[in-house]
Every structure is written in C-alpha cells, then in structure tokens.
Amino acid sequence: MPFLEMVGLSKSFGATKALDSVSLAVEAGEVRGLVGENGSGKSTLMRILAGVIRPDQGAMRLGGSEYAPRSPIDARRQGVAMVHQELSLCNHLSVAENVFLGMEPSRMGVLERNELERRTGKALARLGYPDLSVHTQVGRLPIALRQIVEIARAVAIGCRVVVFDEPTSSLTEEDAERLFQVVRSLRESGHAVVYISHFLDEVREVCDTVTVLRDGKVVPGEAGASDGFSSDPTSSLSNEEIVRRMVGRSVDELYPRSERKPGEVVVEVRSLSGLQKPLEIDLTLRRGEVLGVAGLNGSGRTELLRAVFGLDPVVRGEVRVAGILRAGGPFSSWRMGMGMLSEDRKQEGLALGLTIADNMTLPCLQRFGRWGWISQRAEEATAHSWAESLGIRCRGVGQKVADLSGGNQQKVAIGRLLLHDVDVLLLDEPTRGIDVVSKSQIYQLIDRAALQGKAVLFVSSYLPELLGVCDRIAVMRRGRIARTLPASEWTQEGIIAEATGA
Numbered sequence: 259m260p261f262l263e264m265v266g267l268s269k270s271f272g273a274t275k276a277l278d279s280v281s282l283a284v285e286a287g288e289v290r291g292l293v294g295e296n297g298s299g300k301s302t303l304m305r306i307l308a309g310v311i312r313p314d315q316g317a318m319r320l321g322g323s324e325y326a327p328r329s330p331i332d333a334r335r336q337g338v339a340m341v342h343q344e345l346s347l348c349n350h351l352s353v354a355e356n357v358f359l360g361m362e363p364s365r366m367g368v369l370e371r372n373e374l375e376r377r378t379g380k381a382l383a384r385l386g387y388p389d390l391s392v393h394t395q396v397g398r399l400p401i402a403l404r405q406i407v408e409i410a411r412a413v414a415i416g417c418r419v420v421v422f423d424e425p426t427s428s429l430t431e432e433d434a435e436r437l438f439q440v441v442r443s444l445r446e447s448g449h450a451v452v453y454i455s456h457f458l459d460e461v462r463e464v465c466d467t468v469t470v471l472r473d474g475k476v477v478p479g480e481a482g483a484s485d486g487f488s489s490d491p492t493s494s495l496s497n498e499e500i501v502r503r504m505v506g507r508s509v510d511e512l513y514p515r516s517e518r519k520p521g522e523v524v525v526e527v528r529s530l531s532g533l534q535k536p537l538e539i540d541l542t543l544r545r546g547e548v549l550g551v552a553g554l555n556g557s558g559r560t561e562l563l564r565a566v567f568g569l570d571p572v573v574r575g576e577v578r579v580a581g582i583l584r585a586g587g588p589f590s591s592w593r594m595g596m597g598m599l600s601e602d603r604k605q606e607g608l609a610l611g612l613t614i615a616d617n618m619t620l621p622c623l624q625r626f627g628r629w630g631w632i633s634q635r636a637e638e639a640t641a642h643s644w645a646e647s648l649g650i651r652c653r654g655v656g657q658k659v660a661d662l663s664g665g666n667q668q669k670v671a672i673g674r675l676l677l678h679d680v681d682v683l684l685l686d687e688p689t690r691g692i693d694v695v696s697k698s699q700i701y702q703l704i705d706r707a708a709l710q711g712k713a714v715l716f717v718s719s720y721l722p723e724l725l726g727v728c729d730r731i732a733v734m735r736r737g738r739i740a741r742t743l744p745a746s747e748w749t750q751e752g753i754i755a756e757a758t759g760a
Contacts, residue, residue: 259322261286261450262307262419267316269302276302277313278474284450286418289441291465291492292454295504295693296663297651299474300454304421307452308340309333320419331360339412340421345404349397354378356396357411381414382406384447385440401555402433409440420444421452424691426460431754438464456693457720458497465492470503477503505695512698513726514705520729521545524713525596525682527566530575535561535737539575543682548704548714550728550745552721552753558737559717560601563684566715567591567598579682592621597680599671601687601717603664607671610660614652615641617659618674644673649699665696672703683707686717701727721750733757 260283269277277299284290294300305311307318309327318325320337327333330340347356354375355362363373378392387406396407405425412420422441426434441464444451455461461468467489470477479490501512525543530536535558543549553559564570566577568587577584579594588598600606608617615634618641619626626637641655648669652662659670668688675683685704689697704714704727718724724731725745732742733756740756 260284261321262452263319264303264307265317265319267303267306267313267318269306269311269313276474277306279316280471280474280476282469282476284419284452286448286450287445288467289445289451289453289465290489291461291468292452292471293456293458293461293468293500293504294471295695296665298471298504298693300471301423302474303471304340304423304452304454307333307338307419307421309338334361334412334415334417337416337418338421339415339417339419340423341405341408341412341425342423345401345408347396347404347407349395351396352392353382353390353394353396353399353407353410354392356407357381357392357414359411361415377414378410381410384413384443385410386443402436405437406440409444413444418448419450419452421454423454424456425453426455426457434460456691456697458500458694459722461500462492462495462497468492468495468500470500472504472506501694504693512694512701513723514698514702515727516705516709518546518548518708518729520547521711524580525566525715526578526581528576528578530562530565530577531573532561532565532570533573536565536734537737539565539739541732541739541742543713543715545681545711545713546708547730548708548716548728550724550731551715551717551734552719552724552731553734553757555719557734557757559734560686561737562734563598563686563715563717567596567684569598592678592680595681596684597675597678597682598684599675599686599688601690603667603671608659608667611658613656613658614645614650614662614670615655617670618644618655618677621674622678640677644677648673648676648703663692663696665692665699668692668696668700669703672700676703676707681712683712683714685714687719688716689718689720689723697723721753724753725750735759 262284264282267277267280280303292300306313309330309332325336327336357378358374363370375392382388382390385406390403396404425437441451453465469489521544523542524545527539527541530539539562551559551562561570565572568591579596582594584590584594604610615638619637623632626633638655645652645655650666650669652666659667689700708714716728725748728745730742731745731748732739733753735757
C-alpha cells in the first residue's frame with residue numbers, strides 16, 4: 259500500500275477548475291517527480307496536501323489512515339512538510355528556534371532549550387551537516403544552508419512526507435548536488451518525497467518516477483492507468499517525452515536561434531566598478547547580438563547589470579549608449595533606450611497589485627492621454643495587442659498581474675520593455691522559476707528582439723540556456739570578467755572551470 263494517497267481531488271476557484279479528479283500515490287522510500295506548466299495544478303495540489311486549502315472533493319490517506327489537515331501546522335504534526343522555493347524562515351532567530359518554530363519542546367509551559375538544541379543537532383547530523391551550529395542566526399547563513407534548516411525542520415519533527423518545491427532555483431551547481439544527496443538520504447531512510455522542478459535534467463537525476471499534470475489533470479503514462487493514478491519510471495522518459503506530455507504536443511525547438519548578424523556597437527562599458535562589485539569591467543554589446551553572462555552566485559553578474567543600468571552606485575568607469583555617455587541613474591538609462599528586467603520580478607520587476615495593462619504601459623503613459631488624463635480604452639487596446647503577440651494567458655488585460663502564473667508574469671515584464679521599444683535589453687535570470695514551455699517562449703522573444711536589431715545582455719545561472727541562446731558568453735569570477743568567447747567555443751564544463759578558476 260502506498261504511504262501517501264491522494265484520490266480524486268478536485269478544486270475550483272470561481273469558474274476556474276484548478277484540479278479535476280487528480281490522484282497521486284507515493285511509496286515510502288520513493289522520490290516522485292511532479293512536473294507541469296505553470297498553471298497546471300501542481301501548486302494547488304501541494305497546497306491541499308500541506309493543509310493550506312481544502313479540496314472540493316476527494317480524499318487523502320497517510321500511512322493507511324485518513325488524512326485531512328486543517329492547517330499547515332496540523333499537516334506538520336501529522337507528518338507532512340514542504341520545503342518551499344521561497345523559504346519560510348525567521349532570519350532573526352537561531353537555527354534551532356527555526357527548526358521547531360511553533361512546535362517547541364516544553365514542560366509545564368517552559369521551553370526546554372537543551373532538548374530543542376539536542377534534537378536540532380540530531381536532525382542536522384542525519385542530513386550530513388553535523389558541524390552547522392544550532393545557535394547561528396539564520397539570516398547570517400548562505401541560501402543553501404538556509405534550505406538545509408528548512409529540511410531539518412521536517413526531519414526533526416518526524417515528518418514522513420517531504421515536498422520540495424523548486425528547491426534549486428537559487429542554488430549553485432555545487433549546492434544543488436549536495437541537496438540531491440540529502441534527497442537521496444531521505445529516500446534511503448524511508449521517506450516519501452515529492453519533487454517539483456522545472457529543470458527536467460535534475461528531475462531525471464534525482465527522481466524514481468514522474469507524474470505529469472496538464473490543465474488540472476494527470477496525464478496518463480505508458481500504462482494508461484484507469485484509476486487516475488499514473489506515473490512512469492524516470493529512466494523510461496526522455497526530456498522530449500516529458501515536455502510533450504506537459505503541453506500535449508512536441509516542442510520542436512527549445513532554443514530557437516535565427517541567423518543573426520550583429521551590427522555596430524551600441525553599448526560600451528569601460529573600467530566599470532561598483533562599491534564592491536563589479537570590478538574594472540570592459541565589454542561591448544552590438545545590435546542584433548545576445549551576450550550571455552555566466553558565473554557562480556556572488557560572482558557579480560547581477561551587480562554588473564545594475565551598475566550598467568544605473569541602479570547601483572558606480573565609483574569608477576563609464577557606460578556609453580550609441581556613443582553617448584550615460585550620466586545619471588535608471589531614468590537616464592531608460593531615456594537612452596535601455597531597459598532592465600530584474601531577477602526579482604515580485605519585488606522589483608512588477609506592480610503585482612496592478613493590472614496587466616497598467617504594468618505594461620506604466621513607463622509610457624504619455625502616449626495614452628493628454629493634459630493629465632489617461633485614455634483607458636487606448637491603454638487597454640495597446641496592452642491587449644501586446645498580450646496576444648506575447649502569448650500571455652489571461653482573462654483579459656484588466657486582470658491583476660498577481661493572479662498570473664510565473665511565466666505569464668515574466669512575459670508582462672518583458673512586454674513592458676518591448677512596448678517601450680528599448681534598444682538594449684538587460685535581462686537578469688529571465689526564466690527563473692518558470693516552466694519549460696514558458697522558457698521556450700521567452701527564448702523566442704529574445705531571438706525575435708535580436709532579429710529586430712536590439713542588443714541583449716542576458717544573465718543566467720542555467721548554463722544550457724546560455725549555450726543555446728547566446729552569440730557570445732562572458733564568464734565572471736570574483737567581480738571581474740575572466741573570459742569572453744563565442745558560445746560555440748564554450749562547453750558547460752569549460753564555463754564552470756573558468757568560473758571557479760580551476
């Protein structure tokens with residue numbers, strides 16, 4: 259009998275049916291990959307499992323007993339834990355305090371701190387991190403160790419089901435490999451693990467079986483199970499087959515590349531240095547070119563883009579656009595034809611409480627009115643045209659951006675730059691946290707922009723997309739550009755070696 263069973267779960271939000279009779283069964287000692295496009299129902303299914311929301315119909319069982327959590331803390335008490343992409347930790351508290359937050363051991367209302375720290379240390383040792391101090395303030399830890407604290411929370415309180423939701427989106431390759439080792443140790447100790455990721459290569463590496471969701475339903479596997487339970491061994495599936503199941507058709511070309519002919523230099527960066535990073539950067543960017551920037555976390559990739567755009571202070575050096583010296587901050591860059599897409603779309607890239615139309619037209623409202631009055635009809639007509647062109651899936655351009663999937667939010671952010679007709683696009687992790695089909699659509703937008711003569715500076719921690727999309731790739735190390743070569747002359751191993759100084 260499977261340790262975790264979810265049978266015939268359905269959930270609707272108004273007229274939208276997020277889940278339609280979804281069934282999922284996971285054995286103890288199994289890592290189940292759960293994949294699907296943004297909006298396919300993965301998050302809704304896991305929110306039901308974690309006790310955040312309740313299903314309209316269906317039932318769940320855990321270890322053979324009925325399971326119907328009333329809240330996330332109730333789900334944890336019954337043995338289900340989630341490790342979210344955006345970690346739910348209190349940075350001002352210690353490791354031990356975070357691990358048992360809300361479930362602290364106590365006697366007669368008095369916290370047993372020694373027991374708290376002993377059990378936390380035991381959980382960290384089980385995960386292979388015996389030297390991580392239980393007294394350390396979580397806010398001082400790197401992101402990879404914060405994630406270990408989140409996993410230790412599940413282990414310490416005896417959870418038998420652990421759900422990983424996009425766990426490697428902010429990790430280096432080395433940290434991701436260590437996380438995979440933790441996942442394998444959980445499997446060996448008899449945990450039932452659900453692993454959600456948009457990176458199909460890591461799904462194939464770490465998962466035993468794969469279940470695909472599409473439009474709120476489980477896509478039948480090779481066996482075509484009639485009871486709604488459907489999965490296949492990961493070893494039997496290629497990336498192409500997984501993508502075909504996700505979208506209902508084949509994706510012919512994940513990394514579309516038209517024949518590009520780079521033109522004249524449009525951006526010149528000379529000896530550019532920030533307060534800490536970047537350091538003495540020299541680069542040129544041509545019209546019709548996609549220049550990728552690779553490097554480890556902390557190498558200065560994001561700081562480079564922010565310095566070029568004027569978001570961060572520059573202590574030395576200069577940036578010229580079409581031969582003209584940029585003398586000012588972001589507004590000056592915007593007026594000179596540069597647009598930037600932040601890696602943090604929720605905090606810096608979008609106004610989530612505003613509509614699609616508002617977000618896309620915000621920088622150029624003067625086009626849609628006069629004397630201080632905005633024509634909402636003209637604004638929405640333009641936004642609708644761009645939404646159709648970009649393939650944004652929405653109820654209409656009056657829908658709030660917060661209600662869109664991650665991939666569609668990213669298209670709105672890129673659409674704003676294209677609507678303003680910027681000549682230079684500075685893109686920082688434009689495909690982070692979105693599904694493989696949305697990624698392909700973003701790559702198409704980048705390719706189309708290059709064909710139109712725009713210049714693209716593209717920062718990414720996902721090496722296959724840099725190799726697939728870019729004309730040249732610059733590798734950063736410790737705030738400096740170590741080497742720049744045509745993409746055809748790089749390999750993943752070569753980029754990693756250059757980034758680490760190996």
